[in-house]
Amino acid sequence: MTRKEAKLKLAKYCAYQERSQKEVRSKLYETGLYQDEIEEIIAELISENFLNEERFAKAFIGGKFRTKKWGRKKILMAIKPYDISDYCIQKGLQEIDPDDYHNTLKQVIITKNNSLSEENIFMKRNKLAKYAMSRGFEADLVWDFLKQNIDK
Numbered sequence: 001m002t003r004k005e006a007k008l009k010l011a012k013y014c015a016y017q018e019r020s021q022k023e024v025r026s027k028l029y030e031t032g033l034y035q036d037e038i039e040e041i042i043a044e045l046i047s048e049n050f051l052n053e054e055r056f057a058k059a060f061i062g063g064k065f066r067t068k069k070w071g072r073k074k075i076l077m078a079i080k081p082y083d084i085s086d087y088c089i090q091k092g093l094q095e096i097d098p099d100d101y102h103n104t105l106k107q108v109i110i111t112k113n114n115s116l117s118e119e120n121i122f123m124k125r126n127k128l129a130k131y132a133m134s135r136g137f138e139a140d141l142v143w144d145f146l147k148q149n150i151d152k
Contacts, residue, residue, distance in 0.1 A: 001031045007041050014050040018059040020082040024051055057084050057092035065096050069104050072096070074136025105137050105145060113150065125150055 001009075009031075010024055021042060028038040045051040060079055064070045070078070072093060079089060112131045118124040125146045132142040 001033070003033060003037050003041065006031045006033055006037075007044065010041060010045060011048070011050050014045060018056040019051065020056050020084060021051060021053060022081075022083045053084055054088045054091050056082075057088040058095050061089075061092035062095055065101075065104070069108055069135065071105070071132075071136030071138065072101075073133075073138065077136070102141070102145075105132060105141060106149075108132055108135055108137070109142070109145060109150070121150075 006028060010027060013019065013027060014024065024042060024045065025038060028041060033041075042051065057079065060082070061075050064075045064078060075093075076089070079092075109128050109132055112128055113124070116124055116127060118127060128146055128150065129139070129142050133139055
């Protein structure tokens with residue numbers, strides 16, 4: 001594959017959905033190009049705005065939060081393999097509205113609560129807390145919500 005063909009292919013790849021530099025670099029290595037050519041193509045894709053890590057972080061974090069209803073901790077674990085800078089990750093996390101975050105936590109807990117048949121209040125709270133924390137929500141937020149809202 002020539003350098004020009006590779007660049008066109010990767011421009012389409014990046015236009016289809018947001019990509020991280022790591023994904024693009026990996027895809028370029030599959031083409032058999034030399035490392036210096038790969039880095040030049042990545043630089044060109046960045047300058048032409050096909051590749052933007054901050055935009056990727058915002059899209060990734062927003063998608064995991066809105067679609068999968070994940071909490072911050074699980075999102076952070078999921079984005080680590082993409083080697084995104086802490087700055088970009090923080091920018092992405094700032095896109096999550098605190099009220100939406102609390103409403104999502106509430107929705108996750110209430111949905112799970114409706115599916116439980118546990119009678120013991122302490123066991124029920126424990127199961128709900130474990131579930132919400134496995135979805136990536138912070139323990140302090142989970143327990144505060146449970147103490148205030150689940151079978152007082």
